[in-house]
Amino acid sequence: xxxxxxxxxxxxxxxxxxxxxxxxxxxxxxxxxxxxxxxxxxxxxxxxxxxxxxxxxxxxxxxxxxxxxxxxxxxxxxxxxxxxxxxxxxxxxxxxxxxxxxxxxxxxxxxxxxxxxxxxxxx
Amino acid sequence: xxxxxxxxxxxxxxxxxxxxxxxxxxxxxxxxxxxxxxxxxxxxxxxxxxxxxxxxxxxxxxxxxxxxxxxxxxxxxxxxxxxxxxxxxxxxxxxxxxxxxxxxxx
Numbered sequence: 001x002x003x004x005x006x007x008x009x010x011x012x013x014x015x016x017x018x019x020x021x022x023x024x025x026x027x028x029x030x031x032x033x034x035x036x037x038x039x040x041x042x043x044x045x046x047x048x049x050x051x052x053x054x055x056x057x058x059x060x061x062x063x064x065x066x067x068x069x070x071x072x073x074x075x076x077x078x079x080x081x082x083x084x085x086x087x088x089x090x091x092x093x094x095x096x097x098x099x100x101x102x103x104x105x106x107x108x109x110x111x112x113x114x115x116x117x118x119x120x121x122x123x
Numbered sequence: 124x125x126x127x128x129x130x131x132x133x134x135x136x137x138x139x140x141x142x143x144x145x146x147x148x149x150x151x152x153x154x155x156x157x158x159x160x161x162x163x164x165x166x167x168x169x170x171x172x173x174x175x176x177x178x179x180x181x182x183x184x185x186x187x188x189x190x191x192x193x194x195x196x197x198x199x200x201x202x203x204x205x206x207x208x209x210x211x212x213x214x215x216x217x218x219x220x221x222x223x224x225x226x227x228x229x
Binding site: 046047062 | 124155157159161166167168169172173176178210212214215217218219220221222223
């Protein structure tokens with residue numbers, strides 16, 4: 001059974017850097033084809049993909065946020081970390097991490113999600 | 124970047140109704156599309172990937188179709204547990220999500 005859980009601060013101040021950790025179980029990020037992504041959702045709004053890291057350490061970022069994002073993995077701890085710099089109130093959202101399965105055909109979908117963590121940006 | 128536009132953004136339906144939700148891509152994406160269901164306060168749940176492949180464990184009343192720029196999610200007979208918000212997602216390059224379609228009880 002795959003599980004993922006996000007952790008990090010619930011409140012950050014504008015201009016600060018947000019660091020979120022995704023701790024997972026039930027799969028290994030050393031397995032060929034596997035990935036972990038981050039997606040966020042402002043209250044009452046749509047989902048927004050942020051970043052994706054693959055088993056081979058290849059990384060993909062949302063073009064609009066690429067300059068502010070860094071995604072890394074620690075396979076020994078089964079963790080993926082997302083940092084987002086220069087936080088702003090518009091970044092207030094629930095942040096999810098999710099498992100990208102070994103694809104039987106090309107594409108990046110997410111079949112297991114964490115419960116999400118609400119991050120509020122306010123002074 | 125590819126944009127995904129869902130329609131309608133809101134629909135009201137009754138139990139037993141056949142429901143169709145559309146997702147239109149701003150440029151052709153072959154079959155690189157997934158559908159998710161999200162209930163209030165919960166994480167999204169994968170329903171369909173590569174436009175028409177049903178995720179394991181998802182009821183067969185859900186189906187997906189389309190390719191290129193036009194895709195549909197169909198619920199053949201709406202059940203009480205299906206009242207939720209549905210999102211499409213592009214599966215290649217920039218992993219855009221659609222704006223969502225909220226399905227409410229009529």
